[in-house]
Amino acid sequence: MRSATLFPRRYTRAATVVSPVREHKKFPCVPSSESLITFGAYIGGRKVAADGIAQAVQLVRQHNEDAAKPDAYVWVGLFEPEAPEVEWLAETFGLHPLAVEDAVKAHQRPKVERYGDSLFVVLKTVAFLDHEVLTESAQIIATGEIMVFVGPDFVVTVRHGAHSPLSDVREKLEDKPKLLNRGPTGVLHAIADHVVDKYLYVADQMQAELEEVEAAVFAEVSSRDINRIYHLKREMLELKRAVAPLHTPFSQLPQRRSIPSDMREYFRDVSDHLSRVCEQVQSSNELSDSILQAALARTNALANEDMRKISSWVAILAVPTMIAGIYGMNFEHMPALDAVWGYPVVVGVMVVACALLHRAFRRNGWL
Numbered sequence: 001m002r003s004a005t006l007f008p009r010r011y012t013r014a015a016t017v018v019s020p021v022r023e024h025k026k027f028p029c030v031p032s033s034e035s036l037i038t039f040g041a042y043i044g045g046r047k048v049a050a051d052g053i054a055q056a057v058q059l060v061r062q063h064n065e066d067a068a069k070p071d072a073y074v075w076v077g078l079f080e081p082e083a084p085e086v087e088w089l090a091e092t093f094g095l096h097p098l099a100v101e102d103a104v105k106a107h108q109r110p111k112v113e114r115y116g117d118s119l120f121v122v123l124k125t126v127a128f129l130d131h132e133v134l135t136e137s138a139q140i141i142a143t144g145e146i147m148v149f150v151g152p153d154f155v156v157t158v159r160h161g162a163h164s165p166l167s168d169v170r171e172k173l174e175d176k177p178k179l180l181n182r183g184p185t186g187v188l189h190a191i192a193d194h195v196v197d198k199y200l201y202v203a204d205q206m207q208a209e210l211e212e213v214e215a216a217v218f219a220e221v222s223s224r225d226i227n228r229i230y231h232l233k234r235e236m237l238e239l240k241r242a243v244a245p246l247h248t249p250f251s252q253l254p255q256r257r258s259i260p261s262d263m264r265e266y267f268r269d270v271s272d273h274l275s276r277v278c279e280q281v282q283s284s285n286e287l288s289d290s291i292l293q294a295a296l297a298r299t300n301a302l303a304n305e306d307m308r309k310i311s312s313w314v315a316i317l318a319v320p321t322m323i324a325g326i327y328g329m330n331f332e333h334m335p336a337l338d339a340v341w342g343y344p345v346v347v348g349v350m351v352v353a354c355a356l357l358h359r360a361f362r363r364n365g366w367l
Helices: 002-006 020-024 053-066 083-093 097-105 169-175 184-219 228-255 261-327 342-363
Strands: 036-043 046-048 070-080 110-114 117-126 142-151 154-160
Touching: 002 046, 002 169, 020 070, 036 053, 053 070, 053 083, 053 110, 053 142, 070 184, 070 228, 083 097, 083 154, 097 110, 097 117, 097 142, 110 228, 142 184, 142 228, 184 228, 184 261, 228 261, 261 342
Parallel strands: 070 154
Antiparallel strands: 036 046, 036 070, 110 117, 117 142, 142 154
């Protein structure tokens, strides 16, 4: 019911009833969809009731035409939409076809691009997945994407991945009219700030995981779990691929003419936070490399230590084995073979020789 009111149905040529939206010829038709999360028309920092996206756009544009200062815009949120739904919005808001194609296909590199008087921003979202038992196939960092179209009177967000909803961002803005009145770039700032805060949280959690693994590697009884270290290393690379490409375009974003002067300091703040995340991710990535190398070196060192112990005991046991082997020969003439004191002397020689070898190996650190 909700989708049918938001997206008018397409009528065939044989239909006798004409859609009210089609009469205006401003908004093309689109099939009903379950991908629409929510929408809203915001005028003067307040949300205005509207029966559908078409009506919301009409209210906003009519207000901006009549007002001395255009301060109204539409915010539409989609979740993993199909091509016709985004194309409908593209015709309504004049979105670039290349950006629309990227929004539908997803799996895009983080970027900020300008198409005419609108911006297209791709943000990688991340989430930390905690596991009681970490297996080799378990995913620690889940990734998704948020595509944001920002224009003079609209914001369209297309989200891929279920772990980073924007409902909290929308509620926060709607509760504070001052923030909502910043316009479409204010919405973009709120979304970017939300995503970067998630980066910080995930980077802190990964740092804690690496510190735990590091402590285990250098413990007296090391687990020598190379698989877990490699797993964390792989997840750190995934986090780096999500964060690092966004640093350069976001550092340049405050200098763009499409960003109002009163919003540039807010985007510089987000850029500073993103720089901190990039530095933390880079240091954590280097730390994971060091931990992996240290774990391999410690594993080799422990293996060498075990080999020294084994070799020491083999050398100690070789002495009585050699003497017993010699006196086990069936020769008739052997020294002290018929002597009464022969047996205790030979056993004593074995014990003394083994004791001397054991002492020497302990002094050298082999035992």
